[in-house]
Amino acid sequence: MNPMQTLTQRLANPTRFMELSRAVLPWVAAGAALFIGYAMYLVFFVAPPDYQQGETVKIMYIHVPSAWLAMMGYAIVALSSFGLLVFRHPLADVSAKAAAPIGAAFTLAALITGSLWGKPMWGTYWVWDARLTSVLILFFLYLGLIALRSSLEDESLAGKLTAVLALVGVAILPIIKFSVDWWNTLHQPSTGFTSTVDPSMRTPLLISAVGFTLLFIALHLKGMQNEILRRRVKALRLAEVARGDRLASAGAE
């Protein structure tokens, strides 16, 4: 192995990626289960109620990680899209495709849990303010990426067009992040993992965030494995059809 190869170059081989990810995946999944389990124990049996929100603050422990992973998921899609368009990395498109539904699921979770948190705290499930609306746009962007990809037969073209849309849409990330600073909104400022939350609530929040991030990584690895297998099956079937065509035309001659 060339020692000058970067990690991404070494992982560019799908077979090598499959071997490595098969070895890593059980550990990541086990770590996710441990962290999430411990976080839920802390949330329901240790963490105190908030002095203003009471027990409703328990929604924070799933809402904040969901919102964070909704944005991280899109960052992965955008970075992978960049890798496909600029470096033509063989696994970049696989990564972008696998991350999109996971990011969409966490965005939906952030929207639903935020809405259910909003009703008792703000008196409404929904307001069309900057933070909520920009996250809803993120959700529609994910759906657009998934729909665009599945609407095109040509896999290579679908990958490139989806990558272009993903890179155009990346502007939504700073808008979501700074929407609470730039505009007046019902939504509270971003939940700081380091300073603004009391340690008795920050620790379960951090453990929950680590657990669900590990879950995201595990699902992303598994999704990439699935996509590599799907492409192998498709390539084999196409080769079989091409061989049949060649035999048929040779027989006709």
Added chain:
Amino acid sequence: MNLGPHAAFIWASYGAFVVIIVLLIGWTLFDGRRQARALADADRRGLRRRSADTTHERDGK
């Protein structure tokens, strides 16, 4: 466990979250099994990738 006057909102949040996560995990695992079955089926029909052939030769299979 007393979750106060807004318990319904807390349980609804966690319930919706669990449903989404379980569906996501289930769909990912189901898709993995489906692709593995399809690849095994192709292998049974004698379809094999060239790189897989060389691997088999290298391994003496």
